[in-house]
Amino acid sequence: MTATAMTTTAxxxxxxxxxxxxxxxSMRFGGLVAVDDVSFTAMDRQITGIIGPNGAGKTTVFxxxxxxxxxxxxxxxxxxxxxxxxxxxxxxxxxxxQHAHVARTFQNIRLFPRMSxxxxxxxxxxxxxxxxxxxxxxxxxxxxxxxxxxxxxVERARYWLGRVGLxxxxxxxxGNLPYGxxxxxxxxxxxxTEPVLLCLDEPAAGLNARESEELNxxxxxxxxxxxxxxxxxxxxxxxxxxISDHIVVLDYGRKIADxxxxxxxxxxxxxxxxxxxEEDETLPPEVARDLGVRG
Amino acid sequence: MAEATVNTSAAPAAAxxxxxxxxxxxxxxxxxxxxxxxxxxxxxxxxxFRTVDRGSTTIIETRFGQMFLGVAVIALGRFAFSLIDxxxxxxxxxxxxxxxxxxxxxxxxDPGGAAIFPLxxxxxxxxxxxxxxxxxxxxxxxxxARGDAVSPGDRVAATVQRLAVFFGPVLxxxxxxxxxxxxxxxxxxxxxxxxxxxxxxxxxxNVVVGLAGLLDLGYVAFxxxxxxxxxxxxxxxxxxxxEALPMAGGLAAMFGVLxxxxxxxxxxxxxxxxxxxxxEIVRVVLLNxxxxxxxxxxxxxxxxPSFFGMPFTPAPPQGVxxxxxxxxxxxxEIGFSPIQRAVYxxxxxxxxxxxxxxxxxxxxxxxxxxxxxxxxxxxxxxRALGINPTNTKLTAFxxxxxFGGFAGSFFATRQGFISPESFNFIESAIILAIVVLGGMGxxxxxxxxxxxxxxxxxxxxxxxxxxxLAFGGLMVLIMIWRPQGLLAFREPTILLKPKAGPP
Numbered sequence: 001m002t003a004t005a006m007t008t009t010a011x012x013x014x015x016x017x018x019x020x021x022x023x024x025x026s027m028r029f030g031g032l033v034a035v036d037d038v039s040f041t042a043m044d045r046q047i048t049g050i051i052g053p054n055g056a057g058k059t060t061v062f063x064x065x066x067x068x069x070x071x072x073x074x075x076x077x078x079x080x081x082x083x084x085x086x087x088x089x090x091x092x093x094x095x096x097x098q099h100a101h102v103a104r105t106f107q108n109i110r111l112f113p114r115m116s117x118x119x120x121x122x123x124x125x126x127x128x129x130x131x132x133x134x135x136x137x138x139x140x141x142x143x144x145x146x147x148x149x150x151x152x153x154v155e156r157a158r159y160w161l162g163r164v165g166l167x168x169x170x171x172x173x174x175g176n177l178p179y180g181x182x183x184x185x186x187x188x189x190x191x192x193t194e195p196v197l198l199c200l201d202e203p204a205a206g207l208n209a210r211e212s213e214e215l216n217x218x219x220x221x222x223x224x225x226x227x228x229x230x231x232x233x234x235x236x237x238x239x240x241x242x243i244s245d246h247i248v249v250l251d252y253g254r255k256i257a258d259x260x261x262x263x264x265x266x267x268x269x270x271x272x273x274x275x276x277x278e279e280d281e282t283l284p285p286e287v288a289r290d291l292g293v294r295g
Numbered sequence: 296m297a298e299a300t301v302n303t304s305a306a307p308a309a310a311x312x313x314x315x316x317x318x319x320x321x322x323x324x325x326x327x328x329x330x331x332x333x334x335x336x337x338x339x340x341x342x343x344f345r346t347v348d349r350g351s352t353t354i355i356e357t358r359f360g361q362m363f364l365g366v367a368v369i370a371l372g373r374f375a376f377s378l379i380d381x382x383x384x385x386x387x388x389x390x391x392x393x394x395x396x397x398x399x400x401x402x403x404x405d406p407g408g409a410a411i412f413p414l415x416x417x418x419x420x421x422x423x424x425x426x427x428x429x430x431x432x433x434x435x436x437x438x439x440a441r442g443d444a445v446s447p448g449d450r451v452a453a454t455v456q457r458l459a460v461f462f463g464p465v466l467x468x469x470x471x472x473x474x475x476x477x478x479x480x481x482x483x484x485x486x487x488x489x490x491x492x493x494x495x496x497x498x499x500x501n502v503v504v505g506l507a508g509l510l511d512l513g514y515v516a517f518x519x520x521x522x523x524x525x526x527x528x529x530x531x532x533x534x535x536x537x538e539a540l541p542m543a544g545g546l547a548a549m550f551g552v553l554x555x556x557x558x559x560x561x562x563x564x565x566x567x568x569x570x571x572x573x574x575e576i577v578r579v580v581l582l583n584x585x586x587x588x589x590x591x592x593x594x595x596x597x598x599x600p601s602f603f604g605m606p607f608t609p610a611p612p613q614g615v616x617x618x619x620x621x622x623x624x625x626x627x628e629i630g631f632s633p634i635q636r637a638v639y640x641x642x643x644x645x646x647x648x649x650x651x652x653x654x655x656x657x658x659x660x661x662x663x664x665x666x667x668x669x670x671x672x673x674x675x676x677x678r679a680l681g682i683n684p685t686n687t688k689l690t691a692f693x694x695x696x697x698f699g700g701f702a703g704s705f706f707a708t709r710q711g712f713i714s715p716e717s718f719n720f721i722e723s724a725i726i727l728a729i730v731v732l733g734g735m736g737x738x739x740x741x742x743x744x745x746x747x748x749x750x751x752x753x754x755x756x757x758x759x760x761x762x763x764l765a766f767g768g769l770m771v772l773i774m775i776w777r778p779q780g781l782l783a784f785r786e787p788t789i790l791l792k793p794k795a796g797p798p
Contacts, residue, residue: 068678103679110673111672114785115665127682130663133661136663
């Protein structure tokens, strides 16, 4: 397992270019520092995992990336493969998806529950369809331009429905789907926006073993076939360690480690952050720090 | 699924009497008697006595006979309801159905014959509601036996929505033919105009409330803006109805955007309060800005619509042909009658309402319509998908306001006189009630709710002072049985059709 992870990393590393460059990102809420001077790089065509204990600031990083928060300090640069560069910290939330093509999912699923599964995927292609419908003018008139665009949107939706195994539920209300299917639909919906960077906030939360296995396959498929970067927040170590090409570890808003899964697995700072603070209680702080440095 | 609505009657003892544990017959009788006792306690002071003016003195009369009859009817009704829940729904359905039909026949044969039933129409309404309840429950049992996941109410709504494909054109044909039917007198046509005005307002507000989910309590403001814009434009520039109409609609849409901007960040109750305030502001401005709106005296002599330049007047000025003269000259001889103008107005509002409907139905299937619905479902998810919430909300406000403005222009040309009094909060409340009762987002629901809410009080006139009571009772019943609205059933805007060829 580790061996395969290593080979894919090595394979992708050859072609990989930096996709997202996070520099000195800080986010303060009043006196609380949720994210403190975090820098990392996410590569194109790689899965970058962000892990850390509860309250480490993972979701805050996501919210800064996707425009839900304006970072207090920092630079978030996204480079498209055609050379265009976007400074995400300066963009409004919805423009980040619209122009910079960053898509995200949410920790607590946010579908449009009373709309059908297919409609959820069509809404995701809103901006493209808006242009095709001449900002509703052609659409009202029923011109062919719009009908063709809608047909294309349906085909894209059909493709993703097949991918996540929801084709036969396409006309059902999204809110009636089982939990695991809702998770998959949310990923399919994000993919329908044609992102270059897909940000997933705990996609495996609440999934059973089989479903997380399917999720792993889906994420690898997205990375390898659609050739985009994936940013992944996850608590489930079996998911993170198996599919991530690169892992960033946060604790108390700071980055404490950064590297491939093998390196992270053996990093004493990470182990300490996860296994608790017993060492701090028994050892003097200087010694604990010493331990960290030695590792 | 049906249990949730079972225990809504007066008796608190019934709170435990659900179908689950098969209550005994004795228990049901006791329960009915307890309900009767509560009814008696309420009816004793309210129905038992009444004061009568006898010239100079006031005397107290007792009406114990009526009181006991009423109490007996309530106890029997409660018993019937309990039996329905105990599993005798079909039997009760048959019995109450027979009773209510018998009552109708009796009234049809001999209006005095209904006196056999105590309290006349009140007990009839009870019998009918028992029958409805029984039908609802037996339907629920059947679908439960089949293992359906959808509640019977939703199934009825879905059926009606599906039937609307056939039912809609029939209703439309009736609407077109109505003024030409022999029974159509001035009162009928006026009522038709009134109902259609509210249908149009309901369809307009449906865009904002039903589709975009923005609770707007100040919709009457746009109605007022449309009416005043039309009145002022038509009078100042001498334009006719069809020329001034788009301008009035455009101005109302502008006001929609104007209101939209400050309330973009608000939602739910807060949005409702601010829009309510906006509605009042517009009314108060109209009341006080004498130079513009002539204040409380209102604007009169608003140009009435003409039929291709031909006015509806008995004696037109020199050189102008009036409609009835032209009609007599070219088709067949008719005299002047005020109903001609009413019929013409009726067709104008029918046309405007249909335009609103077609527009809404089409836009619902466009990206902007889907974005409205998505915004109603989850605004944060919309932003994450790159949908601009500001523009999307403003379009909804503008389009809703535009239709309100059209309806307002029509109102002004129909009345010939407008004053701020016509644009009270109660108007907004009625329009919102139409949308909510009809089932948010349902087009045919708005029609049915308008007929019930606007036509209903007119038809219930025979009930005299009980009219508003019947109206209120109806609203309470609807809220108990269908809190999501009569026809709250959403059809997807697009269906995935199976792909042709091998999978």
